[in-house]
Amino acid sequence: MEKHDFDLIVIGGGPGGYVAAIRTAQLGAKVCLIEKHKLGGTCLNWGCIPTKALYRSAEVYHLMKNSEEFGILKSGITVDWELVQCRKRKIVDQLVGGIVQLMKSYGITVIEGEAQFEDTNTVLVRKSDETTENYSADHIIIATGSKPALLPIEGADLPDVLDSTAMLSVEHIPNRLVIIGGGVIGMEFAAIFSAFGSQVTVIEFLPSILAQLDGDISKRFTPMMKKRGVEILTSAEVKKIEEEDGHVVLTLSTKKGDMKIPADKVLMATGRKPAVEGLMLEKAGVAYSKKGIGTNSYGQTNILNIYAIGDVTGGIMLAHTASHQGIIAVEHMMGMEPQYNADVVPSCVFAFPEIASVGMTEEEAVAKGIVYKTSKFMFGANGKALTLGEGEGFLKVISDEDDVIIGVHILGPHASDLIHEGALAISMKARAQDIINTIHAHPTLAEVFSEAVMGLKGIGLHAAPIKKK
Structure with a gap:
């Protein structure tokens, strides 16, 4: 049997790739991670993290401009854009440095360069000095992510x-x-x-x-x-x-x-599109289309020792999805039987106010012919939201006819944090009564979820009673 350099090669060091590499090392296998730009990928360097750094600065600026609502008088508040950008870069650099240290602590070989397939077990890496080197492994994970999908509009190439x-x-x-x-x-x-x-x-x-x-x-x-x-x-x-x-x-x-x-x-x-250019997938026989690389539920491509995870598969393009898929792929190739519920993936929009969603929308329930119930509770009736000065929005919960929670949708303060109780409820197939029986601390935003669920059964405490038809 041919001896390979590594048990696993991961192509791409984003949230899918580096998590897959760590999980492989935890399971005792020898792993190599190839990244052409920076560890952390788009999410950490040019996506999730830098946008949230700017978001927080914008949030603080907005709060300070409206500070009189809280009894705080103000004067002379301005934005120093260079300091905003400096803070963003500092956060990104700190997190990238943390991943570099993680790679070292787990003994993961990190190679900087652009990878392309030579065959089903071999990858050629072209480094910044134009030298090339081949590496081989029993398994390979493709985690090259995605790139912006630009529309063919006349003038789209202008500098501005x-x-x-x-x-x-x-x-x-x-x-x-x-x-x-x-x-x-x-x-x-x-x-x-x-x-x-x-x-x-x-x-x-x-x-x-x-x-x-x-x-x-x-x-x-x-x-x-x-x-x-x-x-x-x-x-x-x-x-x-x-x-x-x-x-x-x-x-x-x-x-x-x-x-x-x-x-x-x-x-x-x-939008974004899968980044497959330059991988030379044809040399390995990996099937793909404009939509991305096709895989089964474990991330296996049509070539069974080659896996693909995250945005490059053209599925749900979220960093946390890629990370979870990386764990599933590694555990499967190591002979384990990992569990993965692709229907319970929380998504968040960091706007003012925040938006978060998990599970089925009402439109999807209608399209699937599901008998369902909905209930909303307004943040304007929640004490904690009002003390924050953020009483806009609502939490909407959807259940089936047996009161099993199937969807949670939030528009309001800290939606990105609150959504995870909904995700757990859907994942555990919790019924409304399970949530109602769980004491929620007061005064907290989490009470909005409890109140919305109570509304499914017509027993909400801080909402007007539902009029009987």
Whole structure:
């Protein structure tokens, strides 16, 4: 039997790849991680973490501008953009450094370079000095992530038209920002830069923003954003982008006819696509399409010793999904029988207020013909939310006819933290009574979940009684 250099080679050091490498080392196998840019991948360096750093700065600025609501008088509050960017870089560098140390502590071989397949067990790595070297392994995991999917719009290559990576490092806060795409990425940037003072316009091709979320979320969130000064144009399509007198002008088609919008910067937030270019998957016989690399529930491709995880598979493009898939793939290749519930994946939108969702939307329940019940509880009736000055929004819970929780959707303060009780409830197939029987501390935001669940059974304590028909 041919002897290979490693038990596992992982291509890509993002949240899927580096977690897979750590889990492999924990199980006693010899692992090599190949990364062409920086450990942490898009999420840590150009996505999740830097956007949340900017989000927090925007949140603090917004809070300080409105401090008189809390009895705190203010004067002379300004944004120092370079200090905001410096804080962002410091956080990213700290986390990247932590991953570097983790790799060392687990004895993981890290190779910097661009990988491509030579065959089913061999990878060629091209390093920054253009030298190449081959490495072999019993198993290989592809975790190369995704990249921005740019629409073929005339003028999309102009200097002031940016993708999400470039937008994170703009030299100054743009006075006028137009965002093409009203999905998660677009709405997060809209929230951040509008809070910093940009005049933001969001252009969405579909009839509503955040179309993948429960309809009640989008309906309530849209007017909230407009109240904060964000203009949202739905059922609109950008036809071209042109330079004009030191700025750019977008021509778009809308329900009311063609219109032009000037901007200082344009963000293309039109989704992401799997990053498979340059891998030479054909040499290994790995099947893939424009949608991504096909896998089974364990991450195996059609070549059984080669796995693929995270964004490159074209599935749910979330960092925590990639990490979990990495663990599942490693445990499967090591002969274990890992469990994975792909239907219970919480997702979050860091806007003002936050949005979080897990499980089935009401629209999905209708489409599947499920007999269901819904209940909402408003944050405006929660003591902790009011003390925070964040009484906007609601928590919506969906159950089946047997009171089993099947969906939780939150628009309100700390939604990204609250959603996990909903995720656990759905994962454990908890019934409404299980939640009701669990004491929730007062005064906390978590009481909103308990109250919403009580509403499923018509026994909510801090909401008006439901009128009988």
